[in-house]
Amino acid sequence: MGTPSAGTPLTVGNTRVKEARKLSRRSVRTERRLFLADGPKAVEGALSVDCVVEVFATSHAADQYADLLDGIDVTLVDDRAIAALSDAVTPAGVVAVCHHIDAPLEHVVRASPRLLVICADVRDPGNAGTVIRTADAAGADGVVLGGQSVDAYNPKTVRASVGSLFHLPVARATDAAEAVRAAQARGLRVLAADGAGDLDLFDADLSGPTAWLFGNEAWGLPEELAALADERVAIPIHGRAESLNLSTAAAVCLYASARAQRA
Incomplete structure (x- = not known):
């Protein structure tokens, strides 16, 4: 022992x-x-x-x-x-x-990721940890916590990540828009998860390098930030639910990308 x-x-x-x-x-x-x-x-x-x-x-x-x-x-x-x-x-x-083990934003994007997660103003520590865990499971290359997001080292975030915090780089970006532009500069297509988006998730071409942009649990993405994305993508709702919560939406989007990239 x-x-x-x-x-x-x-x-x-x-x-x-x-x-x-x-x-x-x-x-x-x-x-x-x-x-x-x-x-x-x-x-x-x-x-x-x-x-x-x-x-x-x-x-x-x-x-x-x-x-x-x-x-x-x-x-x-x-x-x-x-x-x-x-x-x-x-x-x-x-x-x-x-x-602390956080990676600078420029190091995360410099590694030419194929699948990246950018969270904007994600305040709930359990959600942040679950998104990190989901990104790890889907084979993402990194997570960026942007804007007023909870820090990755909040005890509830660390616990909710179930060890995944240590498996992939997690960067901090004071301005989420900076992370979007940095991803685009490295050739990633930024897709904003947006319930009002024009592009259906299952019609989207997800085979190329992609950065998913997720917003706050309560109010989603600010208009000015969503406008920076290359596409606004909606997850189809086939039943009567109004929407999906953040961590569930992230899981659906990330696994759709993982499947397309491995086809």
């Missing part, structure tokens, strides 16, 4: 635990360039890209995930301390403090 720290497990009042707990705040994460990876999948992903600073675990979790933590120095903490570091209803018992 990993090498547990000697002595009594740290409590919630310990300075190291309290300092790590502060990483639940975006301002602290941004200032320190650190974040928390909660649960075995997230910790496994973080270890795979060598961004781990410290691993906290309960004694039970250190035994349960002995293979994962093999050769890793583990700081033992009690149940209350791990609960303070986790935002899960039922903590898994292992949390890592990690360095």
Whole structure:
């Protein structure tokens, strides 16, 4: 198993635990360039890209995930301390403090991606994490969180990505329009997912390099941003549902592209 720290497990009042707990705040994460990876999948992903600073675990979790933590120095903490570091209803018992791993936007587009995701003003951390996970599953080359989007290191985003945050580059763009223009400059066709779009998803030619543009959960894409896209694409609704939520729409669009690109 990993090498547990000697002595009594740290409590919630310990300075190291309290300092790590502060990483639940975006301002602290941004200032320190650190974040928390909660649960075995997230910790496994973080270890795979060598961004781990410290691993906290309960004694039970250190035994349960002995293979994962093999050769890793583990700081033992009690149940209350791990609960303070986790935002899960039922903590898994292992949390890592990690360095930020975001990639600059120019690096993501410079790699000549064939499938890219650009999110504009996506505020819900669970949605953002699910989109990252879906992009990973569909074989996308990167995700850009643009505008006023939640940061990739929000604990709920990290947890919802189920390790995918560590599998593909995730970039931050203060201006989503910058990401759209950068993708187009590298030869990607930018498709805006828009319920009022003129082009039906299943009529679209998705075989070429594509960047999908997704908007805010409540109000969608701003008109000026959607206007920058090469096409506005609508997912057909065959039943009586008004629309699809963001993460479902992203899954439909990304898998349609993945299928077309692999045909």
